[in-house]
Amino acid sequence: MSRTTSVLLAGLVFFSMAYPFIGSEELFIEYDVNEANEVWDNYESHVYVKRTTPNSKSIELAENLVEKNEIYLMRYWEVFTFDGELAWDEDPFNDWTWQFYFHSLRMVSHLLNAYEMSSNISYLEKAQWFIESWMEHNPNPRNQASDRAWDDHSTANRISTMIYFWDNYRNSEIYDNVFAVELLNMLRKHGEYTADSDNYYWGHNHGIYQDRALLQLAGMFPIFKDSEEWSRTGNTRLATHIADGVTDSGVHKEHSPAYHYLVMKLFIDVNLFNQHYGIGNQEITDLVYNMQEYLVYIAKQDGTIPMVGDSFNDKVMSMSTEMVTNEHLLYEISNGQKGVAASVNDIVYTDAGVAVFKNDWDNATPVYFALFNAFHSIVHKQSDELSFVLSYGNTDYLVDGGKYNFVESDPYRQFIRSVFSHNTISVDNQTYDFRDKDLIGNPVIESFEITENYSFVKASHTIFEGVKITRTAFFFEHGAVYLHDEIESDSSHSYSQIFNFGPEVNIDATESGDLNLSSKVDQTTVRLNQLSGHNGFELFNGSTDPIRGWQSTTFNQVSPINSVSYYLDGDSTSFSTTINLAIEIISIDLVESDVAKLYSFTLSNGLAYEIIV
Secondary structure, eight states: OOTTTTTTTTTOOOOOOOOSOTTOTTOOOOOOHHHHHHHHHTSSSOOOOOSSOOOTTHHHHHHHHHHHOEEOOOTTSOOEEOOSOOOSOOOTTSOHHHHHHHHTTHHHHHHHHHHHHHOOHHHHHHHHHHHHHHHHHOSBTTBOSSTTTTSHHHHHHHHHHHHHHHHHHTTSTTOOHHHHHHHHHHHHHHHHHHHOGGGOOTTSHHHHHHHHHHHHHHHHOTTSTTHHHHHHHHHHHHHHHHHHHBOTTSOBTTSOHHHHHHHHHHHHHHHHHHHHTTOOOHHHHHHHHHHHHHHHHHSOTTSBOOOOSSOOOOBOTTOOGGGOOOHHHHHHHTTTSSSOOOSOSOEEETTTTEEEEEOOTTTSOOEEEEEEOOOSOSTTOOSOTTEEEEEETTEEEEOOOBOOOSOTTSHHHHHHTSGGGSSSEEETTBOOOTTOGGGTTOOEEEEEEEOSSEEEEEEEEOOSTTEEEEEEEEEETTTEEEEEEEEEESSOEEEEEEEEBOTTEEEEEOTTSOEEEEESSSSOEEEEEESSOOSEEEEEESEETTEESEEEEETTEEEEOEEEEEEEEESSEEEEEEEESSSOEEEEEEEEOSSOEEEEEEETTSOEEEEEO
16 A cells, blocks of 8 residues: 555445457446545545635636636636537637636636635535536547647646545535545546546646545545556656656745745645655655745745746745745744744755845845856746846835746747847847756856955856856945956857846946946845946847847736846956945955856945955
């Protein structure tokens, strides 16, 4: 018996009929519903995934569904109103993402939220209507109304929603044994589909959704003949995800903080399920701890993550304390009431290609600097090697482009994923192919140092053919940043140093290209100076030819922001850039040898540092 189901199956009687190959989609089994309920009745409460949670809008959404047939899925789309019946090929917004959530039966989850809150049976009846209608029009993967019906992700989400429905339906006043058996057969089909490796999404967070759903289906319904095998399959595949998809330090490799947070929550769900039912899996427990540690550092001063890669600014410090196992994260989300404070502000994850530097937020105007330089996976990847973000006070001064959408033919999506929406270096006014698997492992963090008063990170890549780009970023605790961008090549090129500024930043450029920046929301100011000269610079704001100076903070929407590109021509050259916040970098001297560089800094607060890189 597998570790996953050993506790749940104790004392239960299995449905013992000898079945033919259960992969047959026409197979129908007359399940004993009392047997199916036995595991549910052995526990006072149950832990499973709810795709949405009850909130102040739940009743309104459910009423509109029952009374007006208004389907609300997510805030990114307007409601969709249908006339009595559904064909399940609907695509009112010409958007496969909407179809995905539609076939995930997200509207059923909203109805169940409202039923939990009110016990209004009409909400449960409408939820059953949607499930029956979906089952009629999509009976199996070879007979479906839409390509989004039986795909890897929607099927996994539907398992979770159907489990949620079963928990509320099985003892309700509208319970019907015939429908219950039909639903159990459909859940069995979902389990077969999800366990089949041909339907599995390897190397992607979708696969973790599939395993989470399969483990919970197997654990909650041991009546299914293959439940034990499903548990083994789910655990084996998750172990592969941990080994291949997460660095040893606990950072998810999809290069987007939002997807680190998402995958972490998926593993938290599995871990909470295991703990509730007495199932041990130390590997997942340790993983959750390490992934939560990363949140302590990657989170900005307002509790959000930077919009790096395919990320929006999710609030990661609003988690429930019941989900937290890391004492440093617990300290942060409880405002110091629980847990233990982290001992350092700065950290460099060399295996993840991430450096995060912060000052003492309790005793100074907060400064947040994070640099990213890694290529582990093409999933949710953008052309953002050596890019960084910078926040000061309540203002995001240097920002990433965000996510926008997943329509790769959209020119704004193409821009968002290019080097031009990131604070990095372009060669010959070109971007590069973030889908090129040959680039995996190319960017590296070469060295770093963390001290009480300053930190630095040196990172490089050779992604552009014949060109090596090295960025050394120095962070001074009292409020200044210095960038030394060194470019080496045997051929002459045109290089662009690109900066994108947040929408709450006023920008005033001098004739020489130095920038005076000021916040629209607080009293902070920043000055960006080019010390080594340049061949020219260009400012953009919502430009369409070329597309430059845009940011996406909301799905499917872009807004204009300020952007600047500084140009240098030659073979090997460098940019030398100061970003002065609370203090000013007055002078920088550089002495080079064959083995190291000695940087000597003088700051406006009277301090001076000699730093060997």
